[in-house]
Amino acid sequence: xxxxxxxxxxxxxxxxxxxxLFLVKPKMFSKMASVVSKKSKMLVWVILSxxxxxxxxxxxxxxxxxxxxxxxxxxxxxxxxxxxxxxxxKVFVKEIFKDTKKTWLVWLIxxxxxxxxxxxxxx
Numbered sequence: 142x143x144x145x146x147x148x149x150x151x152x153x154x155x156x157x158x159x160x161x162l163f164l165v166k167p168k169m170f171s172k173m174a175s176v177v178s179k180k181s182k183m184l185v186w187v188i189l190s191x192x193x194x195x196x197x198x199x200x201x202x203x204x205x206x207x208x209x210x211x212x213x214x215x216x217x218x219x220x221x222x223x224x225x226x227x228x229x230x231k232v233f234v235k236e237i238f239k240d241t242k243k244t245w246l247v248w249l250i251x252x253x254x255x256x257x258x259x260x261x262x263x264x
Contacts, residue, residue: 144198205257
């Protein structure tokens, strides 16, 4: 199995386990949310580390022009969930615009991806 297949296998198992836990013990997720909210600064570093590792394997297998639509698909799946909860989405957006300093890293990542895509597409 190559690294991409291993990553996909891990994701598939996690998704299915999460679905089973959601169906069997839904309150566990609210408890987990409390823990996550208390450790958000540490989680940023964990997530960034995971992003770097996964990005390495993704970008050694695919071009940025192929990866960007994959990321869009992920965002569309997340958006599909968010539009089901308009009040939560409204609060989420309000919080983002209240403190835009926290969004610089995400905007930097999107900017790098966009510039790389334009470069590869037109140069």
